Amino acid sequence: MGGDCSLTHEGRSGPRTASTRHPYHPPPIVRRIGTPDHGARDMSWITVKHALAADPGPSVTIKGWIRTRRDSKADGGLSFLAVADGTCHDAIQAVAKNDLPNYESEITRLTTGCAVEVDGTLVESKGKGQSLEIQATAVRVLGWVDDPDTYPVPQKRHTFEYLREQAHLRVRTNTFGAVARVRHTLACATHRFFDERDFYYVHTPIITASDCEGAGQMFRVSTLDMANCPRDDQGRPDFAEDFFGKEAHLTVSGQLNVETYCQALSRVYTFGPTFRAENSNTSRHLAEFWMLEPEIAFADLADDADLAEAYIKYVITDLLERRPDDMDFFDQRIEKGLLDRLRHVVDSPFRRLPYTEAVQILQEASKKAKFEYPVEWGSDLQSEHERYLTEKHFEQPVVLINYPKQIKAFYMRLNDAGTDNAPADTVAAMDVLVPGVGELIGGSQREERLDVLDARIDEMGLHKPDYWWYRDLRKYGTCPHAGFGLGFERLIQFCTGMQNIRDVIPFPRAPKQAEF
RNA sequence: UCCCCGAUAGCUCAAUGGUAGAGCGAGCGGCUGUUAACCGCUAGGUUGUAGGUUCGAUCCCUACUCGGGGAGCCA
Secondary structure (H helix, E strand, O other): OOOOOOEEEOOOOOOOOOOOOOOOOOOOOOOOOOOOHHHHOOOOEHHHHHHHHOOOOOOEEEEEEEEEEEOOOOOEEEEEEEEEEHHHHHOOOEEEEEOOOOOOOOHHHOOOEEEEEEEEEEEOOOOOOOOOEEEEEEEEEOOOOOOOOOOOOOOEEEEEEHHOOOOOHHHHHHHHHHHHHHHHHHHHHHHHHHHOOOOOOOOOOOEOOOOOOOOOOEEEEEEEOOOOOOOOOOOOOHHHHHHOOOOOOOOOOOOHHHHHHHHHHHHEEEEEEOOOOOOOOOOOOOOOEEEEEEEEEEOOOOOOOHHHHHHHHHHHHHHHOOOHHHHHHHHHHHHHOHHHHHHHHHOOOEEEEEHHHHHHHHHHHOOOOOOOOOOOOOOOHHHHHHHHHHHHHOOOEEEEEEEEEHHHOOOOOOOOOHHHHOOOEEEEEEEEEEEEEEEEEEEEEOOHHHHHHHHHHOOOOOOOHHHHHHHHHHOOOOOOOEEEEHHHHHHHHHHHHOOHHHHOOOOOOEEEEEEO
């Protein structure tokens, strides 16, 4: 069982100290959701985020869900309602007095999870724990919780394992709300980073019929009637009868497609869902995950590593600036020291070293560290080896480059013989390893020489005609280029300290898991 | 897929080969400008499923299902 718990609804509410916690100031337009009409109907409605950042004085309406209700007999009776709308980490405290017409009938019956609208005045709080609160002039209940005794996410600590079974409600907890906001912020930062550097965002296909995307079990996409499937001469399913007239699958990578755009737009990236039908049961794998894949023309492996490092540092910096409330929460409740760790990542250069040197370091280390598996040049590094390098030996992100060609994909560029004094052929591949997560990025310089590419395709027993359009790129104005793939959920894990990848995606898909 | 561990109240766990307890949550009451509050009372469980051993199984055995940790695959 996981030891980490999530406190569903902490009673604490109120704004952080603005000077230290809110260096990022959101724009002041807050009332309208989409249309001017909406704003016209409800001009005083503001989000909790903006209410907490406002000065005392104005009359406002806030709408959200009750996190906690606390009652007091003071002043003849009053209730404290912590109301959250998810726009920021904290709830705002609404104070409802017994002179409200529905005080006895409704307000004192509110429970965690009820949806409410509160009209009132923003005032400085008389109590400790928050500087600002709403003195309510009206509380309207929009939605009750049918039976508080069976409400799945009441005000108490829950394990992440339990909340995974309540995925439709877990985002109401402070942990999963924070994850959702961080995920959004990282996604926005991703687009901003690339846009600022003249990259174009390419929507590569989700469905692919190429069957040449390389490693990984794929999910089949078919409209054939499985109970009454057309057969070919061999008695196998006849995909000529299928929707696409050939076997089709969900993509395992947008790389091959995005390379085509790279060879015209120079700097491109794809960012979208990716599917692997592997029977993987780990805290770092999903059957459906989001992958970021930039591709740069006129670039080599060093450029690729530069890009990866700049990207990671950019999005972390942006995250720390824009989401100090949630990041403080992760630092305090999920991983102690998270903020220091992330600042260290931003402030120090990633350690780059050739695979061949890494093997030497690991072989030396294996005299003391007790590895389960031996380290030898030519075989892929085990998780324990990667973890040792990034968590123990260097204690920072590590970029390993120039791997033996036999353990890497066909499209990776063959290095000159003798690179890094390696005992055999290497390719210009790179893995970015980070503490806690392991492999965050896998990338390479691509093989731009057709004859070398063809030799690799043959060598690996692949069917050359399947790659006709990919090979065309090498026939018509080929150029050096490189790119990488980054697991977006692993990035979120790295930035939040969340230990299980199933807790950083809204609705995780994994073997035997697709309930929601 | 492999190795290890687990499944008992809404949640987290405890327990004896003779049909089960606590904490939290929930409900009610008390106290309080409250804050993961405190005090009292109440409700709530065919002990994951299917078999087997036994006079008798929550406990012992087998299979299955699901969950967790690690490994492989990778991002």
